[in-house]
Amino acid sequence: MIRLENLTKIFETQKGSVIAADHITMEVPSGEICILLGPSGCGKTTTLKMINRIVPPTSGKVFIEGEDTSGMQTEDLRRNIGYVIQQIGLFPNMTIEENITAVPRLLGWDAKRYRERARELMDVIAMDPNIYLNRYPSELSGGQQQRIGVARALAADPPVMLMDEPFGAIDPINRAVIQDEFLKMQQALKKTILFVSHDIDEAIKMGDRIAIFRAGRLVQLSEPDDLLAAPKDEFVESFLGDDRALKRLNLVRVGDVVSSDIGTVNPGDTLATALKRMDEYGYQLSILMVNEQNEPVGMVPRSVASLTRGYCRDHFQPLPGTIHMGDSLRKATSIMFAEDTTWLPCIDDNGKVCGQITQRAMTRHLGARFRAAARTATAPATGA
Amino acid sequence: MLASMLQRFGRIMVLAAVFAAGAWTYATGFIDEFLWHWPDVQYLTMQHLWLTAMSGSLAIAVGIPLGIVLSRPSMARVAESIMQVLNVGTTIPTLAVLALSMSFLGIGTTPAVFGLFVATLLPITRNTFAGLTGISPALLEAAAGIGMSPTQRLFRVELPNALYVIFAGIRTALTINVGTVPLAFLIGAGGLGELIFTGIDLFDPAMMLAGAIPTAMLAIAVDALIAVIAFLVVPRGVNPNRA
Ligand SMILES: Nc1ncnc2c1ncn2[C@@H]1O[C@H](COP(=O)(O)OP(=O)(O)OP(=O)(O)O)[C@@H](O)[C@H]1O
Ligand SMILES: [Mg+2]
Secondary structure (H helix, E strand, C coil): CEEEEEEEEEEEECCEEEEEEEEEEEEECCCCEEEEECCCCCCHHHHHHHHCCCCCCCEEEEEECCEEHHHCCHHHHHHCEEEECCCCCCCCCCCHHHHHCHHHHHCCCCHHHHHHHHHHHHHHCCCCHHHHCCCCHHHCCHHHHHHHHHHHHHCCCCCEEEEECCCCCCCHHHHHHHHHHHHHHHHHHCCEEEEEECCHHHHHHHCCEEEEEECCEEEEEECHHHHHHCCCCHHHHHHHCCCHHHHHCCCCEHHHHCECCCCEECCCCEHHHHHHHHHHHCCCCEEEEECCCCCEEEEEEHHHHHHCCCEHHHHCECCCCCEECCCEHHHHHHHHHHHCCCEEEEECCCCCEEEEEEHHHHHHHHHHHHHHHHHHHHHHHHHC | CHHHHHHHHHHHHHHHHHHHHHHHHHHCCHHHHHHHCHHHHHHHHHHHHHHHHHHHHHHHHHHHHHHHHHHCHHHHHHHHHHHHHHHHHHHCCHHHHHHHHHHHHCCCHHHHHHHHHHHHHHHHHHHHHHHHHCCCHHHHHHHHHCCCCHHHHHHHHHHHHHHHHHHHHHHHHHHHHHHHHHHHHHHCCCCCHHHHHHHHHCCCHHHHHHHHHHHHHHHHHHHHHHHHHHHHHCCHHHCHHHC
């Protein structure tokens, strides 16, 4: 756990004093990623660097695991905090192995132990130790260097990590890959992480919480979905962009919106049964057909069922697609738009049908949060 | 293509010129005369090298720590002005420096070593300073951020990364030094200058060359030696010659 208490930094410059961080008070629970987000110059980096004293605070306190850090020796404090700087900052004079083991060597580990650790970390960041450990930083691509930077910060297994735009130097495609790898890693390692970003999409994807900064002040600290649904003021709202409802599509899982009480037909049912069931459930256009194993095999359109006689197995049409319960609404929306359909069957890991998702349910789910947010936002105002 | 042909042609011309010069010197009995000075050359070369070694190691021993001290952030205010003073120091001709040091320290080896030391100090200090202050702030921040103490930062990150530039300074300095030692003869410290200046005074070209040619060879040898040491000592990751 990291707790900041009234952390303040005032830079004295020739042109007067600059308040880079103004009484920042916040808490990051153990095992969570908190993203510091905001426009350029709002004090994200300054706040981060006050935690490991690269920037000495003007006033305020930092607690790590409940302990006030102002009593600690600077070097000890830093060796227990993984630090990934924005400019990567690998040591060009050291091999990749020497870079990764820099902190363990400072801590006086024996050679066998830190060697093993280097190989372990290379596995974690998905790079071949036999190829890369003996190379120098200049012999690696930017993305590979950035991974090594993360590995170096993880080396001594610090409980707390500070990361300043760690994936900033990577092209969008590789960035997404590294973000995914990092999230997978975090699921296993459960570090407490403060992560600076100025990319909202990255923040939404990576953060358990997002702290929005403006001109040295912490404006809002919320979970990503809450932030998008209920921005605290106009600044946050405009910073999130006018497509923030769409951004939420990334955060909501199909499983959150699925309706499991659905009507289906079997191949052996008659078309008359299909029509009756569509009326029963109020389906306008079509009904899902499943086999004995409850796997989706096709759909029977209302137009066919009402005009033809026979069995479903002879008159069904192929499905426009299926969606997994763990997928995001964004993917579901994308398939619906591409296939011009208003509903999709949802499947579990074994490919069995567990419900369906409709456009109406999606809009209702997203809208409900926004309407609730609007009510809580206006309620105090009208009350006063 | 054209460049390499020209290069080959140039090389052949040089060889031919050397051969012609050799033939001519042999014909005029020049080589015999030259060899007559051989014992002197041997003795004076040792003296010459000793002067270089003394003044050079003194300059390294002072120049590198001085460069390090000046590059510390706490010295940032005064560092530039001190470097300016050192710069002015080098614009004074070496001969004048030797003359000055003679007027303080008298005649002999001591004033010569001191004068040579002064002439050699600047390139070493300047390159050490430039090499250390040229290190990217990000690197220093990373080193501090992972918990290195200031001393660890200096020896594990700063010096290794500045080493290539520092060696370039040492190389320049010592090459200049070897080439300047002949002047030390003028204040009575010996060295190959003895043959050169006496040869000039007596209008004896063989004697003069018996001093000048070994001096040139020494300069080239010292230059090559430092280059080899730099190649071996500077870590591969920051050594452009080993990339
Ligand atoms: N060493 C310094 N001296 C004076 N002012 C500084 C110093 N470092 C930062 N500042 C000022 O403090 C403010 C906050 O800077 P900071 O680097 O924390 O911004 P940031 O949110 O990280 O921005 P960015 O997204 O551009 O990295 C800025 O106005 C900056 O100009
Ligand atoms: Mg920043």
